[in-house]
Amino acid sequence: MTRDLVVSPRHSAATTTAGVVPTARWLFWRLFNIGRWFMAIVAVAFLLVPPFVNALGGQLETSIWEMFATNGPGWFSLAMGATLVANYLTVVVAQGVTRGRFVLASALAIVVFACLLAVFVWLGYLLEAAYFRQFAWTHALLGDHLFTDASQALLVIAEYAARHALFALVGLIVGYGYYRVGGVWGTFLLPFTLVVPLAAGVAILGLPGMTALLTFGGIVGATPTGVGLSVPYFALLVLVGRYLLSTVPIRTKTG
Amino acid sequence: MTPFGVELTDLSVRFGATTAVNGVTASITPGAITGLLGRNASGKSTLLATIAAFRKPTAGRVLVAGRNPYEDPDVTAGITLVREAGDYADTRVNDMLRLAAAVRPTWSPDLAEHLLSRFKLPTKKLATNLSRGQRSALGALLGLASRSPLTIFDEVYLGMDAPTRYVFYDELLTDYTAHQRTIVISSHLIEEVERLFEHVLILDEGRLILSDTAEGLRERGQRLSIQDLFVNLTEDTHGDAGMLAAHAPGTPGQKEWR
Numbered sequence: 001m002t003r004d005l006v007v008s009p010r011h012s013a014a015t016t017t018a019g020v021v022p023t024a025r026w027l028f029w030r031l032f033n034i035g036r037w038f039m040a041i042v043a044v045a046f047l048l049v050p051p052f053v054n055a056l057g058g059q060l061e062t063s064i065w066e067m068f069a070t071n072g073p074g075w076f077s078l079a080m081g082a083t084l085v086a087n088y089l090t091v092v093v094a095q096g097v098t099r100g101r102f103v104l105a106s107a108l109a110i111v112v113f114a115c116l117l118a119v120f121v122w123l124g125y126l127l128e129a130a131y132f133r134q135f136a137w138t139h140a141l142l143g144d145h146l147f148t149d150a151s152q153a154l155l156v157i158a159e160y161a162a163r164h165a166l167f168a169l170v171g172l173i174v175g176y177g178y179y180r181v182g183g184v185w186g187t188f189l190l191p192f193t194l195v196v197p198l199a200a201g202v203a204i205l206g207l208p209g210m211t212a213l214l215t216f217g218g219i220v221g222a223t224p225t226g227v228g229l230s231v232p233y234f235a236l237l238v239l240v241g242r243y244l245l246s247t248v249p250i251r252t253k254t255g
Numbered sequence: 256m257t258p259f260g261v262e263l264t265d266l267s268v269r270f271g272a273t274t275a276v277n278g279v280t281a282s283i284t285p286g287a288i289t290g291l292l293g294r295n296a297s298g299k300s301t302l303l304a305t306i307a308a309f310r311k312p313t314a315g316r317v318l319v320a321g322r323n324p325y326e327d328p329d330v331t332a333g334i335t336l337v338r339e340a341g342d343y344a345d346t347r348v349n350d351m352l353r354l355a356a357a358v359r360p361t362w363s364p365d366l367a368e369h370l371l372s373r374f375k376l377p378t379k380k381l382a383t384n385l386s387r388g389q390r391s392a393l394g395a396l397l398g399l400a401s402r403s404p405l406t407i408f409d410e411v412y413l414g415m416d417a418p419t420r421y422v423f424y425d426e427l428l429t430d431y432t433a434h435q436r437t438i439v440i441s442s443h444l445i446e447e448v449e450r451l452f453e454h455v456l457i458l459d460e461g462r463l464i465l466s467d468t469a470e471g472l473r474e475r476g477q478r479l480s481i482q483d484l485f486v487n488l489t490e491d492t493h494g495d496a497g498m499l500a501a502h503a504p505g506t507p508g509q510k511e512w513r
Contacts, residue, residue: 022357030346087344091351093309094342095358096332096403246326249310252340 023097023105024112027088031080031113038076039120042068046124050131062140065128069121069160070143074167077117078198081110081171085179085245093250103242106172107234114164118157125150144206144221159222162230166201169237173197176244179251197237204229256361258437259320259333259405260285261306266315268301275301277461278315283439285404288431288451290469291441292485293458299441300338302458303409306439307336319405332360335403337394339410343382348393351382359401366430367400373422387414395423399430407439412447420447427451445482459489 046065053060084106092102129150132139139150147155170193177193178186186193205226261283268276276298283289283306293299304310306317308324308331317324324330343351356362371378374392376385382393391414398406412420428451431438442448455472457465467475 019358023354026350026354026357029350030344090342091344091346092354092358093331094336094338095355095397096334096401097358098308098326098328098331100326101328247311250304250342252338252342 020101020105020108023092023101024108027084027092027105027109028112030088031084031109032116034080034083035076035113035117038073039117042072043120043124047127050128050135054135059135059137060132061138062142063125063128065121065124066141066143069124070163073117073121073160073164077110077114077164077168078171078174078194080113081106081168082175082178083171084109085172085175089175089179089245089248090250090252099245099248100242103172103238103245107169107238107241110168110172111161111165114168115157115161117164118160121160122150122153122156125156144223146222146224146227158227162205162222162227165234166205166230166237167198169234169241170194170198170201172241173237173244176241176248180244180248197240201230201233201237204233256333256402256404256436257320258286258435259330260437261405262316262318262321263302263306264316264318266302266305266317267313268298268305268310269313274461276305276312276458279458279461279463280315281456281463281466283437283456284454285437286435287453288438288440289454289456290445290448290452291439291456291458292445293441294489297458298461299458300409303336303407303439303441304338306405307331307334307407309336332358333404334407335359335398335401335405336407336409337398337411339391339413341382341390341394343390343393345381345383347379348376348382348385349378351393351397352378355397355401359403361402361404363400363402366402367396370396370400370426373426374419388416388419391415392419392423395426399426402430402434402436405437405439407441409441410443411440412442412444420444424448424451445485449482457485457489464489 046068049064050060089099089102092105093099097105129139131137141148145155146152146159150156173193174186174190177189180186181189205222207223207226207229263279263281263283266276266279267274279298279302291299291303301310305312306319306324308317308319308326311325319330319334322330324334352367356364356367370376374389374396376389376393376396382390385393391411394411395408395415398408398411412423415423424447427438440448440451449469452469455465455467455469456463
């Protein structure tokens, strides 16, 4: 079976390119498998609150779902974005997908997952509105939103999808920091990988004006201008993520 | 699909003050099984990771199928590197297979199914919860069923018991005969795998000290096994005794049988 050692390495590399969409689909199901538990736990917990308050003879003055929806799914999305890098970068690259394509696939999976979570948020608003009607409470919202009423499905979903996508894309950058330099230095990098890109994104969502940034962590709203401007900002985050991750050595991943 | 060849030119990889791979110049023959041998910390895994575009070289050049594989999706789609511990997430075995099937252009579902049965792998278990031997077997499965033009097994046998190792060797040889591609096997168990090798590269302290055909090695070794030759050769590089002398022209540190 001996062959001539003098061989040309120049053979056709015309393989079918490992696709972004199949990878995105696979990553989405990973996100969904975790996300469904998050949604289930939140849904069960939330279902109990208004009846519980009502049973105690109390009354809710404003929407508690709004408070949760502004922060909970966003931070969860951020964790999921970081998880994509920490858990799946090595696995996906080991299957012949480039880092650059991994980032594009992750972004695609994130956008779809963000929309799914936004639908969940919308359903929560509908349920809460129904509870409030049943208990004859006023369903008041505190933040500035694209929507004025929970029945405006597309506006509710658009606002929260943008918000979740922002957090998850920032999560990719956070994940990069930890993947690249480990736990300690990854934490030191958080001002650059988390605070700056997230604060900028939240500010953009609230444009014009800086109220959104100033109320960071509270009821942060979104404006039509801000949601529109967030799209190119998302593209920028993907480009930055792609640039950063394309340089990273692939670590051994065993679990 | 055409097997990929590999050409390394003065390749070096350094980690701080440590030089893991030092000026390696070599070719890996397309469509052949090459054994990459070396002692612990000789730079084998780093070299293979660099060929598979898992990391960039510090200096020198890697060409796979005539192209730099780093972030080239057309090339990386045709390279499979299976590492010792396996690169798995907390996903079920089934999900790992789904990913490979989705992104590997040469993936064989029939072979995957066959190997699942041969290796007795549970498909619904989390890959990270498999025993070490099962993880190795899953890596072997992913590597074989990918039928990649360049398939690299880096110490993939670790953790496998002897019967499983021989299943792996048999399946590798059977499928390779039917679907020829370039295969690189890095191993410590030289006696077990040397019958598979058509070419042999030996690394020592990051340097390539030998590159030859297995047949040529056996002829020159006069009935010595590749394992014996390997031991002699790597011992020789740390002392002045031994049966080796000279050096391949233009390749510092590389030795050749006389």
